[in-house]
Amino acid sequence: SSDLVQMWAKYMNRHFTKEDIYVAKKHMKTILVTGALGQIGSELVMHLRKTYGGSNVIASDVVKKDMPEVLESGPFEQLNVLEPQKVADVCKKHKVDTVIHLAALLSAVAERDPQMAFNINIHGLYNMLEIARENKYRLFVPSSIAAFGPGTPQDKTPQDTVQRPTSMYGVTKVTGELLSNYYFYRFGVDTRSVRFPGLISWKTLPGGGTTDYAVDIFYSAVKGEEFVCPLKPDTFMDMMYMPDALKAMTDIMEADPDKLVHRNSFNVTSMSFSPEIIYEAIKKHYPDFKIRYELDENVQHIADSWPNKLDDSCARNEWGWQPHFDLEKMTVDMIENLKRKLKVGL
Ligand code: SER
Numbered sequence: 001s002s003d004l005v006q007m008w009a010k011y012m013n014r015h016f017t018k019e020d021i022y023v024a025k026k027h028m029k030t031i032l033v034t035g036a037l038g039q040i041g042s043e044l045v046m047h048l049r050k051t052y053g054g055s056n057v058i059a060s061d062v063v064k065k066d067m068p069e070v071l072e073s074g075p076f077e078q079l080n081v082l083e084p085q086k087v088a089d090v091c092k093k094h095k096v097d098t099v100i101h102l103a104a105l106l107s108a109v110a111e112r113d114p115q116m117a118f119n120i121n122i123h124g125l126y127n128m129l130e131i132a133r134e135n136k137y138r139l140f141v142p143s144s145i146a147a148f149g150p151g152t153p154q155d156k157t158p159q160d161t162v163q164r165p166t167s168m169y170g171v172t173k174v175t176g177e178l179l180s181n182y183y184f185y186r187f188g189v190d191t192r193s194v195r196f197p198g199l200i201s202w203k204t205l206p207g208g209g210t211t212d213y214a215v216d217i218f219y220s221a222v223k224g225e226e227f228v229c230p231l232k233p234d235t236f237m238d239m240m241y242m243p244d245a246l247k248a249m250t251d252i253m254e255a256d257p258d259k260l261v262h263r264n265s266f267n268v269t270s271m272s273f274s275p276e277i278i279y280e281a282i283k284k285h286y287p288d289f290k291i292r293y294e295l296d297e298n299v300q301h302i303a304d305s306w307p308n309k310l311d312d313s314c315a316r317n318e319w320g321w322q323p324h325f326d327l328e329k330m331t332v333d334m335i336e337n338l339k340r341k342l343k344v345g346l
Contacts, residue, residue, distance in 0.1 A: 028098040028138065028253055030056045032091055034081050034128070035102030036070060037061040039206040040142070040199065040245065044100065045070050047246045058094050060087075062103065067204075081124035088131050098138040098253065101128040107146050107169035107302050109208030114168035121172035129183050129191075138190040140253055143177050143265035145197050145238055145306045146170040146210075157307040159267050159314040166305050180264035192252050193265035194315065197238030197272075199245050200330060202337040210302045214239055214278055218331075221282045221289050222338040222345065230296035233276035236308035238269040241325035241333070248321060255319035262314055270323035271330075272309035281331045 031048055035041045036059035046069060048057045054074035062080050070076065077090045081103045091099070103124055110117030125141060132139040148157060149165040163174050173195075180191035198211025206212045213230055220227035240248075248268050273281075279291045315321035325333070339345050 026097075028052060030058070030094055030096045031098045031100060032058045032060060032087075032094070032096045033100045033102060034060050034079065034087075034124075035104065036076070037063075037065045037067055037204075038102060039201060039204045040242075041102045042067060042070055042204040043201060043242055044102070044246055044249060046073065047250070049074050051250070058090065058096065060090065081127055082119070084127035084131060087127065088135070091131060091135065091137070096135075096137060098140070099128055099132055100140045100249070100253075101125065102142065104172070105169070106207060106209035106212075107144075107167055108210055108212075108299050110169035110172070111167055111298060111302065112208075117168045117172060121169070122175060125172070125176050125179065129179055129189065132189045132191070133183060133187045136189070138192075138253065139180065139183075140249060141176045141180055141191070141193055141264075142249075143173045143193050143195040144169070145195060145310065146302075147173040147177060147195055147265070148305075148307050150305045152307060154308045156309060156311040157267065158311050159262060167302050169302075170305075177264045184263055190257070191264055192255070192260070193263070194248050194252055194268045195265045195310070196245060196248075197240050197269050197310070199240055199242055200334065201242035202334055202341060203242075210299045210306070211237055211239065213275065213299075214273075217275070217278060217282060217291075218334045218338055219342075221286045222335060222342055224286075224344070226290040226292055227279070228292050228294050229275045229279075230294065230299050231275050231303055232295065232300060233279075233293060234274050235300065235303050236272055236274045237303060237306055238272050238308075238310050240268070240270040240323065241330040244270050244323040244325055247324070248315075251321065252315075252319055259318050261318055266315040266318070266321070267310040267312040268315050268321055268323075269310045269312050270325055271327050273327055278327065278331075281327050282335075285331065285335055 045059045058075045060077040060079040104121045105117045151162045183189040184191045
């Protein structure tokens with residue numbers, strides 16, 4: 001399969017200038033994050049600011065929310081990714097060299113309003129690709145397990161395989177992968193990305209994803225409430241704890257470009273579980289915790305079309321991907337942090 005990628009590169013007539021290669025080998029310096037107040041963005045901005053300096057990480061989002069940690073630790077710009085001129089002006093003002101484009105709708109909401117999802121996820125993406133091309137910025141656009149579909153092998157899903165998703169969200173993710181690779185081979189834009197599994201975190205809630213249950217279940221447990229699960233007990237999906245996701249993003253963006261055979265996007269995973277399994281893991285800490293299954297057919301349908309467990313050996317081999325958290329470790333950390341956040345059971 002890596003032969004396939006190399007063959008493609010050859011057919012795409014890549015002709016990089018010395019300058020392209022020089023840019024790709026430098027470290028990131030000034031980074032714009034779109035969707036910075038979302039589940040990933042709010043943690044990524046703080047993570048990046050620790051390494052690259054507060055003023056070198058520009059947080060942006062379409063609305064300004066009350067999130068003092070992000071708003072007060074460095075620049076914030078209210079930006080709509082559907083207004084490319086304004087985005088480009090902000091990038092120039094701050095002398096950006098890297099864009100991490102997180103602004104997008106998640107799978108379940110996208111399925112409720114596919115037209116809006118197309119608009120934000122595709123037009124937003126296109127605007128960022130063009131800005132990156134015009135200014136030679138490095139670009140990260142996350143893909144997802146949603147980029148696979150019913151025809152994909154569900155277990156040990158290979159890096160290079162069938163990608164015929166049936167959800168609008170999945171269609172926008174495959175488009176993101178293809179366009180990002182196209183911009184790399186055709187224009188020398190340094191695009192890199194990973195296919196994220198469900199991301200679990202305690203700081204900021206995800207909004208409208210199929211994997212959200214794996215976050216919500218912790219809130220119910222810590223609050224002492226019964227958890228109403230929208231998925232069947234044996235629905236397996238890949239998952240990852242946020243600290244590993246942050247590491248994946250910085251590692252891929254700082255990886256030696258000479259070692260990358262693939263680009264957009266790499267399979268990455270930390271764990272694969274079902275509602276039944278995560279329930280049992282949490283129950284070890286809360287023996288009275290109860291779960292009730294109340295199927296939401298829309299999310300079940302999306303979840304059924306996604307893989308059970310990815311093979312992420314290409315990420316491991318090409319840029320040293322290695323997760324730190326497994327289900328047990330994550331469960332302990334989530335519970336500790338949520339107790340503190342919600343001020344219960346301390
Ligand atoms: N967590 C995302 C979702 O469920 C998958 O990319 O939509």
